[in-house]
Amino acid sequence: MERKVLGRLFESHILNTVKNNQNSVLVISSSFKSTANDLNMILSEKYGKIGLITLAVPAEVVLANLEKSGIDPKKFVIMECSGGKSKSAIKGNVIHTSRDLDSMTKAVDKMLKSDVDLVILDSISMVLMYNEEIDTIRFIHQVVNSVRKKKTKALYLITKDDMQRKTMKDLELFTDAIIRI
Amino acid sequence: MAKKILIVDDEEDILTSIKMLVESMGYEAKTVSRGKKALETLKKEKFDLVLLDIFMPEMSGREVLEKIRKDSKIKKQKVAFLSVAQLSETGEDVVKKLKPVAYFQKPIDIKSFKAKLKKLVE
Secondary structure, eight states, X not given: OOOOSOOHHHHHHHHHHHHHOSEEEEEEOSOHHHHHHHHHHHHHHHOSOXXXXXXXXXXXXXXXXXXXXXXXXXXXXXXXXXXXXXXXXXXXXXXXXXXXHHHHHHHHHHHHHTOOSEEEEEOHHHHXXXXXXXXXXXXXXXXXXXXXXXXXEEEEEEEHHHHTSTGGGGHHHHSSEEEEO | OOOEEEEEOSOHHHHHHHXXXXXXXXXXXXXXXXXXXXXXXXXXXXXXXXXXOSSOSSSOHHHHHHHHHHOTTTTTOOEEEEESOOOOHHHHHHHHTTOOSEEEESSOOHHHHHHHHHHHHO
């Protein structure tokens, strides 16, 4: 399937940064949804198993989109964070969890136990929609540390507008790289 | 006269425990839970050291220290970070530029914290 937004230059910039760093933040200035879809495509070509944390799009839609794009959905572990207070449960390669940060933290640990090569958080902006800025930054810090301990990698997506929030400036204190596209 | 330490942290239990620890060393401790309040306090009172958290609502510790360094009246204030944040290499470079006198990682080791604090204050 054709990539819609990312040019070759951006693709190689993102791939190199993710390759050389454990925890990278990707600041997306426009066409967020299409960029996120493109990322799934280019990163699935380079990494064996990807853990995708989705707050906005249901897991079944993500899986259908992957299939449509010619990507094997089995390469993905999807962490679906939805409203309500459901306890986290695993069905196939989908981990269901509520959007409260304690449940999400536990679900991230479950995801990391499945030996993913790369975690994609789609997105910090969505976490910010449901939580205070200070709680969001503490949550991301916790995920970054878990990713470090597990010696894997992660890419955190955020919109340009949200990256301009004062608290989000502190992301550069504990992540390894910030990519702006 | 007892040396004075300002402790800045948004978490009440941390403020209380660090205050008790600092006072047990014979120092005078004052606590505030917001960065803005810390800046106001520093402009009114002199402190031998500020222990500053990083992750705080409204104004992060990093921003507080940036403002301290830009303010001619308080720019030479001795400040040490006291934070749970595990800095990346990039983060260490950012923090170094703000010239903190120390970086204490939470949770602290009480013995080494006390020893280092004594060196910084006296």
